[in-house]
Amino acid sequence: MPESYAEQYFPVLVQALLAMALAAGLLTVSYLLGKRVRNRVKDMPYESGMVPTGDARHRFSVKFYLVAMLFILFDIEAIFLYPWAVVYRELKMFGFIEMLVFVVPILAGFFYIWKKGALDWSPDSTLNRKR
Amino acid sequence: MDSFIVISLIKIFVVFGALMTILAYLQWVERKVIAHIQVRPGPYRVGPHGLLQPLADVIKLITKEDLVPPYVNKVLYLAAPFLAITMALLSISVIPFGPKIQVAGYQTWMQLTDLNFGVLFILGISSMGVYGIALAGWSSNNKYALLGGLRSSAQMISYELPLSLAIAAPLLISNTLSLRKLVETQDGWLWNWNLFHGFQYVSFVIFIIAAFAETNRVPFDLPEAENELVAGFHTEYSSMKFASFFMAEYANMITVSCMAVLLFLGGWVAPWPAAYGSGYVPVVIFAVAGVITIWRGLNPRRKRDRYTFPPFGVVFLIVAAVFLVPLLQSALLPLFWFCAKTGAILFLFIWIRGTLPRFRYDQLMGFAWKVLFPVAMLNLLATGLAIAVFS
Amino acid sequence: MELILFLVFAGIAVVAAINVVVQRHPISSAVSLIAVMGSLAVLYLLLGAEFIAAAQVIVYAGAIMVLFVFVIMLLNAGGETKAGRSFVASLLGVPVLVALLALLAFFTARIYPRDTEVHFGGFRGGTAQSVGRALFTTYLLPFEITSILILIAIVGAIVLARKELE
Numbered sequence: 001m002p003e004s005y006a007e008q009y010f011p012v013l014v015q016a017l018l019a020m021a022l023a024a025g026l027l028t029v030s031y032l033l034g035k036r037v038r039n040r041v042k043d044m045p046y047e048s049g050m051v052p053t054g055d056a057r058h059r060f061s062v063k064f065y066l067v068a069m070l071f072i073l074f075d076i077e078a079i080f081l082y083p084w085a086v087v088y089r090e091l092k093m094f095g096f097i098e099m100l101v102f103v104v105p106i107l108a109g110f111f112y113i114w115k116k117g118a119l120d121w122s123p124d125s126t127l128n129r130k131r
Numbered sequence: 132m133d134s135f136i137v138i139s140l141i142k143i144f145v146v147f148g149a150l151m152t153i154l155a156y157l158q159w160v161e162r163k164v165i166a167h168i169q170v171r172p173g174p175y176r177v178g179p180h181g182l183l184q185p186l187a188d189v190i191k192l193i194t195k196e197d198l199v200p201p202y203v204n205k206v207l208y209l210a211a212p213f214l215a216i217t218m219a220l221l222s223i224s225v226i227p228f229g230p231k232i233q234v235a236g237y238q239t240w241m242q243l244t245d246l247n248f249g250v251l252f253i254l255g256i257s258s259m260g261v262y263g264i265a266l267a268g269w270s271s272n273n274k275y276a277l278l279g280g281l282r283s284s285a286q287m288i289s290y291e292l293p294l295s296l297a298i299a300a301p302l303l304i305s306n307t308l309s310l311r312k313l314v315e316t317q318d319g320w321l322w323n324w325n326l327f328h329g330f331q332y333v334s335f336v337i338f339i340i341a342a343f344a345e346t347n348r349v350p351f352d353l354p355e356a357e358n359e360l361v362a363g364f365h366t367e368y369s370s371m372k373f374a375s376f377f378m379a380e381y382a383n384m385i386t387v388s389c390m391a392v393l394l395f396l397g398g399w400v401a402p403w404p405a406a407y408g409s410g411y412v413p414v415v416i417f418a419v420a421g422v423i424t425i426w427r428g429l430n431p432r433r434k435r436d437r438y439t440f441p442p443f444g445v446v447f448l449i450v451a452a453v454f455l456v457p458l459l460q461s462a463l464l465p466l467f468w469f470c471a472k473t474g475a476i477l478f479l480f481i482w483i484r485g486t487l488p489r490f491r492y493d494q495l496m497g498f499a500w501k502v503l504f505p506v507a508m509l510n511l512l513a514t515g516l517a518i519a520v521f522s
Numbered sequence: 523m524e525l526i527l528f529l530v531f532a533g534i535a536v537v538a539a540i541n542v543v544v545q546r547h548p549i550s551s552a553v554s555l556i557a558v559m560g561s562l563a564v565l566y567l568l569l570g571a572e573f574i575a576a577a578q579v580i581v582y583a584g585a586i587m588v589l590f591v592f593v594i595m596l597l598n599a600g601g602e603t604k605a606g607r608s609f610v611a612s613l614l615g616v617p618v619l620v621a622l623l624a625l626l627a628f629f630t631a632r633i634y635p636r637d638t639e640v641h642f643g644g645f646r647g648g649t650a651q652s653v654g655r656a657l658f659t660t661y662l663l664p665f666e667i668t669s670i671l672i673l674i675a676i677v678g679a680i681v682l683a684r685k686e687l688e
Contacts (some may be wrong), residue, residue, distance in 0.1 A: 009137050011244040012224050019220035030371030062683055064285050065596050067680040068589040071288040074673050075585040076559050078295040079577050083654030085302040087409045091658055093173035096519040098658055102669045109676035121493035121498040247649045251576035255577050258584025265591050288588055
């Protein structure tokens with residue numbers, strides 16, 4: 001059975017539609033069948049039985065922002081590894097040296113952020129201490 | 132083309148139905164295994180050995196009150212479980228379960244579709260899984276939910292890096308991103324599998340650890356750390372919306388287990404060729420299981436075992452007989468090996484949950500960045516060097 | 523079939539892109555932007571650029587947008603306040619936009635004639651293999667320079683974060 005380009009993606013499309021239909025169906029069915037009893041206490045945000053205080057949305061540690069930023073950078077590095085891996089047998093040693101040249105600056109950056117303490121999440125990290 | 136569409140649709144519905152059943156029963160298996168680890172019987176009331184428990188759970192969850200709290204961001208609050216479950220169910224479409232088979236004159240692969248970039252497809256889908264959790268946490272407008280969602284997203288992106296590096300290492304050996312071709316390069320004997328063939332023990336371990344973190348399983352289930360965050364990102368979710376996140380989690384577990392099997396353990400390939408008798412392994416296993424079950428039924432430890440065990444034994448014996456039919460062997464044997472390997476990894480997931488305590492958050496993030504990432508990078512470079520030198 | 527798929531996903535991309543601008547709350551805009559990225563990836567797939575499509579989802583939708591969502595969560599940004607409406611803007615905005623788009627479409631059609639290669643399944647050179655071959659032989663220098671770029675960005679991220687902490 002020769003597989004054309006369109007045929008490859010047909011099952012993915014059907015699966016996506018099926019998954020979406022199931023997800024929507026589940027949410028709708030439980031919406032229709034579930035009974036609803038509302039009262040004031042039920043409509044409060046859950047805070048282990050305490051009366052909720054203040055706004056739920058606080059400002060969070062800059063660490064989360066930093067980790068997302070670093071993730072982007074290393075993710076770009078990781079995505080380059082895949083085309084490299086699939087043609088590796090054609091490139092052999094040349095390919096290895098290419099990748100070494102590519103990876104060494106990034107690993108240098110990695111050890112820089114490590115030394116700067118950006119990877120420490122405990123309260124006594126260098127980034128916080130030098131403040 | 133027409134027969135192609137019909138075959139594809141049949142395959143999709145069969146796989147979808149099977150996946151749904153497995154999702155429901157994985158929960159039962161997990162509860163049973165954990166119960167036995169903790170020396171208690173587990174679900175036992177609904178049906179024999181609690182086998183109808185999943186059905187009862189579904190009925191219960193559907194008829195529960197469907198609460199949409201007034202303080203949430205409604206659109207995103209509803210979009211989050213929708214997104215989580217859709218993304219989780221999508222990746223099964225590229226997983227191959229077996230080789231090409233012949234059904235009623237039609238040749239077809241035991242796979243919904245084979246994409247040239249199947250590995251990247253699954254990576255992309257799993258990277259979208261973050262949003263289900265992040266949005267659920269944010270839209271709930273609840274302190275626990277927001278903390279859980281934020282922690283969980285940071286954890287998932289941190290472990291995605293070692294995960295993608297660990298996936299790249301076996302790809303260096305197989306040189307393909309197509310999951311079907313990936314298995315074909317590992318055909319033959321046990322030592323042709325990427326795990327043994329390429330000495331990929333390190334990347335296999337990293338893959339498994341990162342997979343635990345990606346699916347938010349113990350010991351990395353920080354986002355739903357009960358004792359500090361109640362239920363984490365899904366604190367404010369009830370009824371089927373709550374269950375959706377669990378379905379997504381279990382579907383993701385199945386996907387990563389399949390990926391581990393395909394990348395490292397040779398997919399549907401038997402440990403040794405059928406010429407050396409690997410085809411009789413399932414027969415022996417099911418026959419022995421059937422005989423033991425019937426024997427236990429005839430000499431019961433508990434009174435009701437007399438009635439529940441023999442039917443199971445008969446079913447096992449029938450399954451063993453089915454594996455002897457030559458016509459079905461070409462389809463069933465690969466499926467058996469694939470399911471056996473995937474099941475072993477799923478069992479590992481449950482086993483670990485019954486064994487290990489939870490990480491602390493700073494340890495968790497430190498472990499991903501300071502241990503897994505450099506080790507995975509070095510392993511990848513070492514693998515590359517070894518291939519360049521020895522080939 | 524391909525035309526329908528193209529129209530559906532191009533439509534999603536355009537509607538979501540408009541939604542990015544129209545929505546008042548930053549997180550709704552961010553979610554719309556994710557939808558834009560996702561449908562762009564499907565459009566790449568329709569063109570046969572499989573690797574680019576995967577990279578689009580993994581890097582843009584999966585990594586960069588996570589940063590956006592995090593920043594919105596971190597800053598606890600609320601809905602933006604509506605600026606006073608300029609009379610000239612409300613009068614001329616839409617016509618000028620339409621004229622701009624028409625000009626752009628006209629010149630694009632003039633400069634780039636219809637290519638027979640560009641249809642669903644017509645181009646098969648977008649696989650990871652082809653990208654890899656091009657990247658690691660012909661375009662080796664840009665690739666190696668990328669790593670320096672990433673290094674600079676890593677240092678920049680740390681500097682920015684330190685400033686934020688102080």
